[in-house]
Amino acid sequence: MSTEPALTLTERRKAATQLDIARAAAELFAERGPDGTTAEEIAHRAGVALRTFYRYFRNKQDAVAPLLAGGADRWRARLAATEPGTVPLAEALERSVADALSVPDATAAEGLRWTRGLLRAADGDPALRAVWYRANQESEERLRPVLAALAGEGADPLEIRLAAAAATDAIRVALEAWAPTEAPPGEVAALAVRCLRELTGGMRLFSRR
Template identity: 80%
Template sequence: MSTHSPSLTERRKAATQLDIARAAAELFAERGPDGTTAEEIAHRAGVALRTFYRYFRNKQDAVAPLLAGGAARWRELLAAAEPGTTVPEALERSIAEALSGQGDDAAEGLRWTRGLLRAAAADPALRAVWYRVNQESEEQLLPVLAVLAGPSADPLELRLAAAAATDAIRVALEAWSETDAPVSGGPGAPAGLAVRCLRELMGGMRPLTGGAERPAG
């Protein structure tokens, strides 16, 4: 797996994008996407409008970093699974941990996601961003699964596992966002819903076994 560390410029870019994303999410919660302009988002984030358009195509696209943040954390947890762990087991553990809502950042991320998914119910452009984020997450998941499963894994089975895991999280978050269930620790919370979805979707698949040796160092 890559050990690339982001440069200072990359970190500043990511921080600016996240500031804009939070500003957009706040305004969507207050006024709805239809009642919000890109100019207002830029003003709330404290950036110039040209800076907004340097990073995002439109106002709905601006929330993508918020929607994608949890998936990035999940992939990090999955990549840290012990060698020899079956792929379904590694997926279940990492999903449960990633969606546990433990810690202020994780809980805040889930609350942002709930608000945005509720707003997306009446906004096709915002739904399109959500679907795109999930598609990108599925594509980024494949190389992580390939390392866990080892070189002998069937590529088709890896693709099915990536699709099942991504859809398990997507469906769980969508179902959770329609309720007032807690972020963590109670019936209907995201972690439990996602694990249930994963088991249903992967129930008929062979358990891919992680057999790859991790590189030293």
């Protein structure tokens, strides 16, 4: 099951360029901090012209948005792949969260490394924190139709909205709690599942079988 249409070739190329710029921005933020990084330096590191940078992003902090959104996209895709009615919704959600935040390969570990670096950099940069919060808000909105499809007809729209908010915040809080520490990436998944259970424990939507 998928609720998101496939990207065209042009859209994939655009997304690839944006991701290259996002990675360059994340690297420079980790090395020098946002205050010590310019848009020109990000464009140079990414191998694009400055006008290309501004074609996609309003400012240097915005440039990391694709990197932050990527993890949420993969998580929703895992959840959307669940066949409705095969497992309880709570179980499907926990499984997708744990899978998305586990580190089975180098790509997953790299994604968490990027996120840790960006959250540490955001601690002293309000504009970068705003990008992080916006990424979470957008992820929450895109999660609602996925949960609605899994919950089936008759599900209360308010319950769906609350569930999407709780699931998104569970991951956000887990990552924010983990990022400042030296804990290994493998601990994030368990922390996120714990947060999810705490936030959804009293929801009727998850008590149904």
